[in-house]
Every structure is written in structure tokens, then in C-alpha cells.
Amino acid sequence: MFLGSRDLRHAKGRFALIGGVVALITLLVVMLTGLAAGLGRESVAAVSTMPDRGVSQIAFSQPAQGQKVGFDSSRVASSAVKDAADQPGVTEATSLAIAQSRVSVDGVRSAVTVFVVEDGSFAAPSGVRPGSVVVGSGLGKDANVAAGDSITFGDKSVRVQALSDDASYQHVPVVWMTQTDAKAGGVQTAGGTSLALLKTDGSFDAAAFEKQSDLVAMTPNDSLSTISAYQAENGSLTLMRVMLMLVSALVVGAFFTIWTIQRTPDLAVLKAIGARTSYLVRDALGQAAILLLIGGGLGTLIATVGGLLARDVVPFVVSPTTTLVPLVLLMVLGLLGALVSLRRIATVDPNSALGAAR
Structure with missing residues (x-):
């Protein structure tokens, strides 16, 4: 991560901005996930716990x-x-x-x-x-x-x-x-x-x-889908979470595409002195992973603390399923979005890029 680490240190403001956006999206997704789980539990808890008493x-x-x-x-x-x-x-x-x-x-x-x-x-x-x-x-x-x-x-x-x-x-x-x-x-x-x-x-x-x-x-678990209120709530909240995750992937992909265009001369220099395309790809993905981990981790932490404080007032579930799973999904989707920028890294021509820079 020779180039990626130096970019992070040099352009702190730009990366702080996109990291803040990722943190906010993660905050919303985790909060919605915890709220959806809490609402779902309130809607079906009396049925979903029947297997504990022998109802199969x-x-x-x-x-x-x-x-x-x-x-x-x-x-x-x-x-x-x-x-x-x-x-x-x-x-x-x-x-x-x-x-x-x-x-x-x-x-x-x-x-x-x-x-x-x-x-x-x-x-x-x-x-x-x-x-x-x-x-x-x-x-x-x-x-x-x-x-x-x-x-x-x-x-x-x-x-x-x-x-x-x-x-x-x-x-x-x-x-x-x-x-x-x-x-x-x-x-x-x-x-x-x-x-x-x-x-x-x-x-x-x-x-x-x-x-x-x-x-x-x-089975009691299969029967939950026949409860109309549960099905409607769960479907709506799941759609909102999916849309937010897709927005996260688009935002991260757009940011790294523009960032890659701006640093094309640097990539050309590295290619000219012998850097392999695979090395530059790993560098870019590593940079994206660090940004997603910091931004997503911060958003998840804030959402977890907020959920713990709010669960006595609103139905909210704090568990690895409602916190860590959304974080991992957002990181994966964010990295997929960052893959969009890799085509330019793979196809950049040192001579053309350096000539354009002059």
C-alpha cells in the first residue's frame, strides 16, 4: 500500500468526508436492522418461542x-x-x-x-x-x-x-x-x-x-410469514436496508473512480518504473478496505451505543446479527463498488498518461 497509505495521509479531508458518509450509511443500516429485529420480535415473540415448550x-x-x-x-x-x-x-x-x-x-x-x-x-x-x-x-x-x-x-x-x-x-x-x-x-x-x-x-x-x-x-418458524403485520413490516424495512447498502456501494465506487482518475499520473509513474498491475490493484483495494473499516466501524459503534440506550424506549435488538453482519455486508458491497475503479488502473498506459500530464 505504498501509494494508498500516502494518499490517506496527504488528502485527509477528502478521505474524512467519504469516511463520514460511509459511517452515516452504516449508522442508518445498523439502526434499521436493530429496529427491524425489535419490531419483528414484538410482532411474533409469543409464537416464535413456542418450540421452547415443545410445540413442533x-x-x-x-x-x-x-x-x-x-x-x-x-x-x-x-x-x-x-x-x-x-x-x-x-x-x-x-x-x-x-x-x-x-x-x-x-x-x-x-x-x-x-x-x-x-x-x-x-x-x-x-x-x-x-x-x-x-x-x-x-x-x-x-x-x-x-x-x-x-x-x-x-x-x-x-x-x-x-x-x-x-x-x-x-x-x-x-x-x-x-x-x-x-x-x-x-x-x-x-x-x-x-x-x-x-x-x-x-x-x-x-x-x-x-x-x-x-x-x-x-413449523412455528415457517408460520411467522403468515402473520400479515410481521410480513408487511419486515418486507418494508428489509427493502430500506437493501437500498441503503446499494447506495453505499455506489458512493464508494463513485469516490474511488474519481480518485483514480485524479491520480492517473501517479499510477503511470509507478507502472513506468515497473510496478505490476496486480500490485496497484491490491493497493487500491487495501485503501478502500481501510476507509470502509474505519467509517463502517465508527458508524456501527455509534449505532450500537444508541441502540443500547434506546432499547428501553423503542423495540431494538443489539446482537452480532444486527451489528456485525450489516457491517460485513456493507464492507463487501463497498469493495465491490471500488472494483469499478480497477479497470482504469489495469488499462492505464504510462506513456499516454505521462504525456497528458505534461
């Missing part, structure tokens, strides 16, 4: 004509749940009803999503039993609820056994409760979403299950 398949009813399989349209009768439990490969089946309701906390009513499970259901979080519920931590923040407090549905008071960070659905806090409490509290589940949650073994065949039970089985 979620069974939906066959959709009506013109509708898609998913949470919005699923209506699984209790008889269908019993029939699903008798299918090959299914070791246990239980029902889940999802309903929108309102809960009263010290006289203040708050909107919640109620996940109603059978008494003693294997799919329910620990602590869910008649008279006892598990609620999302979002309700704890909004209504100042703590473990051990009582909340009221209609005329039925239940005890909050625990607050869970993984109990939210479509950005609304979830209350896991039993069918006994739901009936006593007047929670209306008729006409709402109902599913069959399955515990299966290695012999389970989804195609055969669908044919014999008239239900559609998906």
Missing part, C-alpha cells in the same frame, strides 16, 4: 377460497384438535385461541391479546393455570404491572404469575390464560383465531397429516 408444529384450518393459510383465517374446532392428536407422528395436541380483549389494572383499561389454552396445556408458559396468568412485559411498562399483582377481565380477577419479554403478538402484550379463566372473564374467543398446537416425533409427515386431518401443519 402449528396446525391451521384449510382456508376459504381466495384466502391464505395463516393466523388471520384459521378456525380449528375442538373436535379437529382431538382428531389431530390421533394422527401418525403426533404425540400430543392442544388447542390455542387468540382473541383481542381489554384488561383492567387498578381501574385503568388496557388492550391486550389473549392466548387461551386448555387447562394444563403443554404449550403454555410455566405458571399458567386457573387463577394465574403470564403477561407480556409491555403491559408491565404501560400499566405498571408486576408479578404478584392482580388484573381483571370483566368480573374475573387473576394473579400475574410472571412477566415475560417473549409475550407479545402484533405489537400488543399477550396474556396467556386458561380456558376456565377466559370463560369466567368473558373473553370472547368465538369467531376468532383458533389453532391446534402439536408435539410430534420423527415419524411426522406434514403432507400425510394434511390429507388425513384436513388441517395444514407448519
